[in-house]
Amino acid sequence: MTSNTNIIRKVNKKAHRLLFMFAVISFNTVFTQSSTSHNSISAAKNSNLELPNIQVIPITDSNTNRKYELYIKVPEEYSDSTKTKYPVLYFTDALWHIEILSGSTEYLLDNLILVGISWQKGENPGISRYRDFTLLKNINPKYQSGDAENHLKFIQNDVFKYVEENYRTQPENRSYFGYSLGGTFGTYILLTQPKTFNNYILGSPETLLDDSFIHQHYSSSNDILKYKNANVFISTGELERSDLMEQSKGIRTMLKSYDNL
Helix, strand or coil, X not given: CCEXXXXXXXXXXXXXXXXXXXXXXXXXXXXXXXXXXXXXXXHHHHCCCCCCCCEEEEEECCCCCCEEEEEEECCCCHHHCCCCCEEEEEEXXXXXXXXXXXXXXXXXXXXXXXXXXXXXXXXXHHHHHHHHHCCCCCXXXXXXXXXXXXXXXXXXXXXXXXXXXXXXXXXXXXXXXXXXXXXXXXHHHHHHCHHHCCEEEEECCCCHHHHHHHHHHHCCCHHXXXXXXXXXXXXXXXXXXXXXXXXXXXXXXXXHHHHCC
């Protein structure tokens, strides 16, 4: 699969390497989700992830008491120095992405800490992500939705705290990667609390269900209007649904309009 990409705003050299890595992994993401979803569910329920150099850390949302896991990989030379601090790439749908990201960092970004955030433990991944990554409530009577605000608080209050207290990180140099509904969640963060991350990597963000909500509530957000230092990369595969491409272009147009203000 090839992809059409839009790079929004000025990208510095370090960010460019991160965005290039995303271009590599985005080719694999759709096939990973469609071909391994059954295995991913089994692995998530059993809480057994066995990959070299990956630490699996249980963590609890202090607000909702939901249980999650963090999949953390530090650079190979991490133990060589007690002073060096590293940027962190946080990503959702951890079990889908950890293998390809881990392999990519071996060659492209060997000075980066990876932190994958799992789905809720004991919950079906589809139900967990549909609830945690969406903005609108009552989208589908079968599933709970619209808990993105709480999930962002969990990341800011619990995930960041744990990672930054236990690893040598650069809190001022955080990046986010999310695909599909993970991209929706990343778009929500970017438009509401953009200072949360320095770099946003959004793969095929599924914004259709939330588009009017975003425009209605956040198109004049003071934060996004004042904060123009984020590097944003959006990618949508040309073989995906046509509306996804239009949605990505819509996000690009919105952000471009902020740059002109």
